[in-house]
Amino acid sequence: MINNEAFNLSLEQKFQLQCLQQEYQELDREQTVNYLLETMQQIMVRDNLIRDLMKNSLLP
Template sequence: MDSEAFQLTLEQEFQMRMMEESAHNMTREEILETLVQVSRLLMVKDNLIRNLLRRCLI
């Protein structure tokens, strides 16, 4: 697989920097809540991709 597929775009790099800066202003509880929400969204994304791949293969 192309190594560029694993690289962030310039816009994504900027978003990461913004997230890092905002995390410094969050409480531990806010960070944990955000982590749980992000984990859930990643799982939903995985499920959507898996479902789309199944539909393409049928």
């Protein structure tokens, strides 16, 4: 069972998010779109890795 706390950000993560927000406040539209696309690609790769690890761990 998944703990609801797993969906909350830690204090450190909140701080990192705030730092990123300040850093990216200065980006223009093109830079923002590029950053978003790079981030989405990294998330997709991470999801694929997790899926693969889970699939392999379930095999006998």
